[in-house]
Amino acid sequence: MSPSVRLSIGLLLVAAMLSGCGMSPSSYGIGSGGAGTSLAEEEATGSTGAPEATNVAVTKARPLDTYVVMGGRIKRCWFNATDPLLPNHVYRADVSPNGSKVTITVHQRADLSRAGLLTYIIDFKQAGAGTVITTENRKMPPNLAAKMQYDISRWQRGQSDCSKTMPATASAKAAKPKAQ
Numbered sequence: 001m002s003p004s005v006r007l008s009i010g011l012l013l014v015a016a017m018l019s020g021c022g023m024s025p026s027s028y029g030i031g032s033g034g035a036g037t038s039l040a041e042e043e044a045t046g047s048t049g050a051p052e053a054t055n056v057a058v059t060k061a062r063p064l065d066t067y068v069v070m071g072g073r074i075k076r077c078w079f080n081a082t083d084p085l086l087p088n089h090v091y092r093a094d095v096s097p098n099g100s101k102v103t104i105t106v107h108q109r110a111d112l113s114r115a116g117l118l119t120y121i122i123d124f125k126q127a128g129a130g131t132v133i134t135t136e137n138r139k140m141p142p143n144l145a146a147k148m149q150y151d152i153s154r155w156q157r158g159q160s161d162c163s164k165t166m167p168a169t170a171s172a173k174a175a176k177p178k179a180q
Contacts, residue, residue, distance in 0.1 A: 064099035
């Protein structure tokens with residue numbers, strides 16, 4: 001069996017065990033508040049300078065467990081078939097053999113739905129007994145990057161819905177005239 005097939009089966013088994021055992025994200029430290037960035041820092045993901053990693057959250061769960069929960073929400077909310085946030089993008093995930101590092105990359109959709117230009121990165125890395133989640137906006141439009149960052153932060157705090165709320169980006173705030 002190929003490594004990717006084994007990984008897929010393993011992830012499905014982990015997801016089934018989590019849902020079948022009455023486990024919730026907070027059982028793994030996802031959604032328990034945790035250390036993270038402020039909303040103002042999260043909304044600043046639309047910078048036009050060099051790509052910058054943004055520290056999103058620290059959870060008590062291992063990277064693979066965090067990825068199973070967050071990756072499912074990302075697929076369900078951003079890449080669903082009926083109303084995706086990112087209809088012109090594709091999702092890729094790379095899991096280390098020991099599960100201590102997972103990277104989700106979002107790419108522009110190329111011909112035949114292949115991954116094109118890399119636009120956004122979400123890293124799940126082992127940090128002591130927990131996981132640090134970082135994001136990096138490479139080429140995602142500021143409004144979408146702010147929405148993605150907003151969703152990741154909400155999900156880390158325990159929410160699980162696919163909110164359509166679009167947070168204000170730093171560039172949009174700068175463009176608004178100040179009331180006098």
